[in-house]
Amino acid sequence: MSSANYRSLLRTPGAAAFFLPASLGRVGIAMTSLSIVWLVHGRTGTFASAGLVSGGFAVTDALVAPQLARLVDRFGQTRILPPALLAHALAVAALVSLVAADASDLYLVLGGALVGASVPQLSAMSAARWAALLRTGRSAELPTAFALESLGNAVAYLVGPALVSALAAAGHPVAGTVLAASLSVVGGLVFAAQRGSAPSPVGGAGAHAPAGRSLLRSGVFVLMGLNLALGVFFGAMQVSVTAFVVEHGAPSAASPVFAVSSCSGLLAGWLYGLRRWQATPPVQLLVATTALMLGTLLLPTVRSPVGLGLVVVLTGAAVPPLLVLCSVLTESTVHQAVLTQAFSWLGSASAAGTAAAAALSGWAIDALGSRGGFTVTTAAAAAMALQSLAGLRLLRGPRGEQSRAEPL
Numbered sequence: 574m575s576s577a578n579y580r581s582l583l584r585t586p587g588a589a590a591f592f593l594p595a596s597l598g599r600v601g602i603a604m605t606s607l608s609i610v611w612l613v614h615g616r617t618g619t620f621a622s623a624g625l626v627s628g629g630f631a632v633t634d635a636l637v638a639p640q641l642a643r644l645v646d647r648f649g650q651t652r653i654l655p656p657a658l659l660a661h662a663l664a665v666a667a668l669v670s671l672v673a674a675d676a677s678d679l680y681l682v683l684g685g686a687l688v689g690a691s692v693p694q695l696s697a698m699s700a701a702r703w704a705a706l707l708r709t710g711r712s713a714e715l716p717t718a719f720a721l722e723s724l725g726n727a728v729a730y731l732v733g734p735a736l737v738s739a740l741a742a743a744g745h746p747v748a749g750t751v752l753a754a755s756l757s758v759v760g761g762l763v764f765a766a767q768r769g770s771a772p773s774p775v776g777g778a779g780a781h782a783p784a785g786r787s788l789l790r791s792g793v794f795v796l797m798g799l800n801l802a803l804g805v806f807f808g809a810m811q812v813s814v815t816a817f818v819v820e821h822g823a824p825s826a827a828s829p830v831f832a833v834s835s836c837s838g839l840l841a842g843w844l845y846g847l848r849r850w851q852a853t854p855p856v857q858l859l860v861a862t863t864a865l866m867l868g869t870l871l872l873p874t875v876r877s878p879v880g881l882g883l884v885v886v887l888t889g890a891a892v893p894p895l896l897v898l899c900s901v902l903t904e905s906t907v908h909q910a911v912l913t914q915a916f917s918w919l920g921s922a923s924a925a926g927t928a929a930a931a932a933l934s935g936w937a938i939d940a941l942g943s944r945g946g947f948t949v950t951t952a953a954a955a956a957m958a959l960q961s962l963a964g965l966r967l968l969r970g971p972r973g974e975q976s977r978a979e980p981l
Contacts, residue, residue: 578717578847585706587770594767595699596725598760602692603726603733604753606630609668609685611741612750616672625678626668626685631928633689635921642694642917646910649774650698654765658758661691665754669747693761696726697916704904704912705772713849719900720846723893727839775910788915791967792906796899798960799862800919803895804926805953806865809934813946814885816938818878826878833882834889842893854905855968858898859961865891866954872947895957902968926953 583589606627613623645653668684676684703718737749811831818826850857868887875881899919907915930949937945 578714579721582714582718582721587767588703588706591702591764591767591770592699592721592725594760594763595695596729596760598693598695598757598764599725599729600733600736601753601756601758601760602695603729604737604749605688605692605757607734608737608741608746608750608753609688611737611746612669612672613681613685615741615746616675622678622681626681628928629682629685630689631924633686634692635689635924635928637690638692638694638697638921639914639917642697642913643911645694645698645701646913647774650701650771650913651765651768652774654693654698654761657691657693658761658765661688661693662754662758664688664691665750669750672747693757694913694917694920695757695761695764696722697913697920698764699725700900700904700916701772701913702770704909706770708909715904716850716854716897716901717846719897719904720842720893722900723842723896724839724846727835727842727893731835731839772909772912788907788911788918790906792902792964793915793918795960795964795967796903796906796915796919797922799858799895799899799957799964800922801926802953802956802960803892804923804928805930805933806869806926806950806957807923808927808930809946809949809953810885810888812930812934812938813872813943813950814881816946817875817881817943820943821878823878826882830878830882830885834885837886837889838893841890842897845894845897854898854901855961855965858895858902858964858968859958861891861895861898862954862957862961865895866951866958869947869951869954872950873944902964906968 583592609630610620610623610627613626614620617623641653641657664684664687668681668688671680671684700719700722703722704715707714707718733753737753740746740749740752814830815824815827818824818830852860865888868884868891871884871887872881875884900916903915903919904912930953934946934949937949939945941948
């Protein structure tokens with residue numbers, strides 16, 4: 574099958590005009606965390622300080638993102654995004670100034686926290702635009718649209734970290750941080766300027782959302798649990814692969830292994846979006862999570878970096894369809910009035926899982942070696958499969974005829 578489905582989507586009036594700047598901004602966002610590590614390390618010479626500042630960035634990003642998304646749902650993307658971008662630019666400038674002034678770690682952590690609190694949530698807003706654009710008459714194309722979003726994110730996280738690392742290696746860590754902010758702000762401003770494709774704010778002015786628009790529903794909890802476990806999988810996989818190649822005396826093999834996993838994921842995500850699948854999204858989700866779990870069962874059996882590379886082809890390929898299906902099921906589970914918030918909460922759950930996995934897998938590796946870390950990845954994949962099984966009942970229908978029929 575050709576890539577005509579993707580071309581058809583991007584030819585939809587207004588689609589390319591918001592997707593392309595969002596993709597540019599995503600590269601900057603993908604660079605930001607690592608750019609902070611290089612920036613602080615380049616000035617202080619210690620990864621301990623760099624890790625603290627990056628941690629402050631990650632915590633506030635996870636906590637504040639859903640609150641920013643709530644404002645977006647209530648007041649609209651075009652009203653909230655420009656001041657948020659200004660705040661992000663000022664926060665990055667403040668952090669760079671603090672680093673240049675040799676400020677204490679406390680002030681650097683506060684600066685990193687400000688940067689994290691102001692990160693533009695372009696992925697959530699872009700996904701919400703696709704949902705609004707295709708909701709009437711073209712809802713069958715939503716999986717392809719979310720697959721395109723997944724590809725955009727994957728490419729950003731391939732290009733962004735490589736670009737910032739290259740600048741840092743060349744002795745320009747400040748340039749990496751400034752470039753990250755510039756791409757985020759410029760991409761975000763162009764994105765915000767595309768008013769025609771922006772979803773209408775439907776959050777209402779009341780302090781309490783109607784029941785049909787609440788995020789406190791079983792389907793949302795299942796999806797958040799899935800993303801939490803997925804974050805654990807990602808975090809444990811990164812640490813465990815690194816530990817494995819070090820144990821086998823080939824630390825340089827880590828980069829090719831991660832590259833193989835990313836490339837297999839890109840290919841799988843692209844192919845998944847080309848086809849209209851007959852199985853319902855909850856069934857597809859169960860298949861994807863079960864495939865991921867079976868793939869992780871092979872990890873403790875590998876004996877060499879080459880064998881590990883072959884296995885991560887399988888695990889890497891299972892992830893993009895899972896991400897797309899989480900977006901599809903989110904769109905069909907929650908009311909459009911809180912859709913951006915829902916997407917942001919899923920991202921925060923994944924970030925929380927990744928952070929927790931770093932400590933959990935590190936403890937397991939210290940106790941049992943890399944196999945201990947891979948056990949954590951298997952447990953996370955098994956948790957996803959079990960939650961997907963529960964989702965066969967809790968996610969089996971759309972957000973509900975009563976929700977779709979609610980007056981806005």
